[in-house]
Amino acid sequence: MFVEIGHFALALALGVAVVQTIVPLWGVSRNDPALASVGPAAAIACFLLVALSFGCLMASYVVSDFSVENVAANSHSTQPLIYKLTSVWGNHEGSMLLWVLILVLFGALVALSRRSLPTRLRAGTLAAQGSVSVAFLAFTLLTSNPFRRLVPAPGEGQDLNPILQDLGLAIHPPLLYVGYVGFSITYAFAVAALIEGKIDAVWARAVRPWTLLAWTFLTLGIAMGSYWAYYELGWGGWWFWDPVENASLMPWLAGTALIHSTVVMEKRDALKVWTILLAILTFSLSLLGTFIVRSGVLTSVHSFASDPQRGLFILGILIAFIGGSLALFAWRAPLLKQGGLFAPVSRESALVVNNLFLATACATVFIGTLYPLVLEMVTGDKISVGPPFFNATFVPLLVPLLLLLPIGQTLAWKRGDLLGAAQRCQVAFGLGVITTLAIFAFVRGGPVLAPLGIGLGVFLVVGAFWEVGERVVGRASGAAAMLSRAKGLPRSAWGTALGHAGVGISVIGIAAVAWGTESIGMLKVGESLTSGRYTVTLEAVTPRTGPNYREDAARFRIVADGRELQPVEAMKRIYTARAMPTTEAGIRTVGLGQAYISLGEPDDSGAIAVKLHDKPLILLIWIGALVMAAGGALSLTDRRYRLAAPRRTSAPAALPQAAE
Amino acid sequence: MRALPLLLVASLAVSAPVLAVQPNEVLKDQALEQRARQISSGLRCLVCQNQSIDDSDAPLARDLRILVRERLVAGDNDKAVIDFVVARYGDFVLLRPPMNARTIALWAAPFLIVLFGAVFLWRRRNRAAAPADATLTAEEQRRLDDLLRDERG
Numbered sequence: 001m002f003v004e005i006g007h008f009a010l011a012l013a014l015g016v017a018v019v020q021t022i023v024p025l026w027g028v029s030r031n032d033p034a035l036a037s038v039g040p041a042a043a044i045a046c047f048l049l050v051a052l053s054f055g056c057l058m059a060s061y062v063v064s065d066f067s068v069e070n071v072a073a074n075s076h077s078t079q080p081l082i083y084k085l086t087s088v089w090g091n092h093e094g095s096m097l098l099w100v101l102i103l104v105l106f107g108a109l110v111a112l113s114r115r116s117l118p119t120r121l122r123a124g125t126l127a128a129q130g131s132v133s134v135a136f137l138a139f140t141l142l143t144s145n146p147f148r149r150l151v152p153a154p155g156e157g158q159d160l161n162p163i164l165q166d167l168g169l170a171i172h173p174p175l176l177y178v179g180y181v182g183f184s185i186t187y188a189f190a191v192a193a194l195i196e197g198k199i200d201a202v203w204a205r206a207v208r209p210w211t212l213l214a215w216t217f218l219t220l221g222i223a224m225g226s227y228w229a230y231y232e233l234g235w236g237g238w239w240f241w242d243p244v245e246n247a248s249l250m251p252w253l254a255g256t257a258l259i260h261s262t263v264v265m266e267k268r269d270a271l272k273v274w275t276i277l278l279a280i281l282t283f284s285l286s287l288l289g290t291f292i293v294r295s296g297v298l299t300s301v302h303s304f305a306s307d308p309q310r311g312l313f314i315l316g317i318l319i320a321f322i323g324g325s326l327a328l329f330a331w332r333a334p335l336l337k338q339g340g341l342f343a344p345v346s347r348e349s350a351l352v353v354n355n356l357f358l359a360t361a362c363a364t365v366f367i368g369t370l371y372p373l374v375l376e377m378v379t380g381d382k383i384s385v386g387p388p389f390f391n392a393t394f395v396p397l398l399v400p401l402l403l404l405l406p407i408g409q410t411l412a413w414k415r416g417d418l419l420g421a422a423q424r425c426q427v428a429f430g431l432g433v434i435t436t437l438a439i440f441a442f443v444r445g446g447p448v449l450a451p452l453g454i455g456l457g458v459f460l461v462v463g464a465f466w467e468v469g470e471r472v473v474g475r476a477s478g479a480a481a482m483l484s485r486a487k488g489l490p491r492s493a494w495g496t497a498l499g500h501a502g503v504g505i506s507v508i509g510i511a512a513v514a515w516g517t518e519s520i521g522m523l524k525v526g527e528s529l530t531s532g533r534y535t536v537t538l539e540a541v542t543p544r545t546g547p548n549y550r551e552d553a554a555r556f557r558i559v560a561d562g563r564e565l566q567p568v569e570a571m572k573r574i575y576t577a578r579a580m581p582t583t584e585a586g587i588r589t590v591g592l593g594q595a596y597i598s599l600g601e602p603d604d605s606g607a608i609a610v611k612l613h614d615k616p617l618i619l620l621i622w623i624g625a626l627v628m629a630a631g632g633a634l635s636l637t638d639r640r641y642r643l644a645a646p647r648r649t650s651a652p653a654a655l656p657q658a659a660e
Numbered sequence: 661m662r663a664l665p666l667l668l669v670a671s672l673a674v675s676a677p678v679l680a681v682q683p684n685e686v687l688k689d690q691a692l693e694q695r696a697r698q699i700s701s702g703l704r705c706l707v708c709q710n711q712s713i714d715d716s717d718a719p720l721a722r723d724l725r726i727l728v729r730e731r732l733v734a735g736d737n738d739k740a741v742i743d744f745v746v747a748r749y750g751d752f753v754l755l756r757p758p759m760n761a762r763t764i765a766l767w768a769a770p771f772l773i774v775l776f777g778a779v780f781l782w783r784r785r786n787r788a789a790a791p792a793d794a795t796l797t798a799e800e801q802r803r804l805d806d807l808l809r810d811e812r813g
Contacts, residue, residue, distance in 0.1 A: 237715070240710070352781060356777045356781065357774065359773075360774040360777060363769070363773050364769065364770040364773075367766060368766070382750070383751050383752060383762070383763060384752055384755050385766065386704065386755025386756065387712075388702055388755050389755070393771075394770075397774065520681060520682075520683045520686055600682060600683075611681075
């Protein structure tokens, strides 16, 4: 019964989305306020219907209704409840429904947001957003219906893929999709502005919180996915330049450029045309990512079984939305007036340079990902573009950007003083250089580039806080004055500092990978293996039974630099329903580094293959991403961007601060 | 971020993640082993989707790893080993695409884009900066003064 209600609600949502797309625009063009205001109601109704539909699918999973094809293929009655719930989006159809749910959720949020948007802009935005909903609701219903029944119903399900039976599945896809799909709102705003032919600081201020929100979640989603892959796959790698990873990196790079260019637009009314184009491109890249992941055109380590019909449908959506919006852009953009002149050395110019490098980095990932496909189509030659290519192109593009970042951050708006800005960075730069030299002096014979990377990271972290530090300390007298000044700074200034410091922290973590070591050995009980600072001794291998798997747990004593740590377990599991083996890495965190143990096959003599990694400072990679996201979230709470209703009307007015 | 693809494995048979390089493959000579790892991380596992032979558990990847080590033990230098593998499997096996007529666009693109972007911005800067430097005409100055006076008054 659930299932039919869910299916019906989804079909109804499609109808409502059509209304949301057509009626408000019609109302605006006929100057009929009643029709023009249908948008918000339709957007909210659409969300409620899809939420109902999603709830119905989830309920089918909870009660293990195997008469539903989707449930039977991806769930099992013995699965723990949490994995029954997450199984909903552990497959193509269900994850598509989650995608659509988040899409319409954003529509409803725009409808509900109490920020005063000009009526026409709101109508246009909701209509544009509605059109995306129509496309993806139709896609889900026509090619990927999760509510299809199975006759006769099997007695037992086929289980969720064991690799996905992990808390990571509960967290990673929702975060990632909020990021991906959140950019649909900026896209909708851009299309609405183009239709109207007007774009100004009001537009920038309206768009910025949505961009920040999407960017923050995308950052978290990518970081979470990276950490999940790191501990689940057992290779100890955290980024592989796989097409599907690149698919999420491209919108992140474009989105990062976008949050910087909207600042320029909001403060200085400049870069309008470029910002609109970026808003369109960012969501286009999200769509492209969806296409890459779900069509199977590119060989990724894992992807859905290729389904040409789905691929063609998404390709159609891709062409319609990207082509349509770019055509609209080409037609209307010349009408937009450019404003806000600025000198070549200024904060604006620094942000333009930021955008140049980020856009190029994004283009590099794009070309690297799609080049093999195009080359094979044109010439029939097959080539591979793997990590060595990206390391040789992407990294050299990012280094100058990162070197310039702290300087750009201290430049003034309109007309800056390059020498002065450089001078204000000299402490940060000095600390970076000292760190590098200290590492060279104390760590002999190590990798050459890593100390430079650490120095760069230190420069970024110190440089990020230098500007707010100056503004807090300034000419202040006493701690109380400093505290009040710190409170008086806009939250977005702190957010910027945190975000940039997060980049520096990640850079340190990435650079430190070079000091990682690994050893492989065949261990019998009582034997030891050493790598870097860690020595592990195999104590026992115990067979156990879990709810839906059997496992052999290998227990290790672990000693770091002569100090005994809590023992650690690594497992080899067999999930009974699919008879599929997996390994669970044994990880012991020491400070910011980790000892990482993975198991291989046993041999005839009873010894088991063990791989031990020493990964110093590895956690900084993800901590940096968390700090970046925290910066985004902090900026989001800045009074100027508040999404929700104002909390206090009598809040003390912020000091007017030009910079952020 | 391998996890997003993880999420999508549902309908594919995926070999379980394990160790890749097995203890019995490891060479006694540490320097040679280091070179072997370096070389194998740049060679694609042909039967897998997008893994290097250093990361893959597929039997073919293992055969290739052993082959690489055999060549190294036989005294080949790194380039000779890679050439040997490429002669058998073609450029597809290289994760770092070779620079040639077919890939020059790929290798040049990032640097051309940043270069063209910089040139474009530089030229626009000259156009945009000119009016910014212009001083007010006497007429404009008078109107500005009026406006400012109104503002205060």
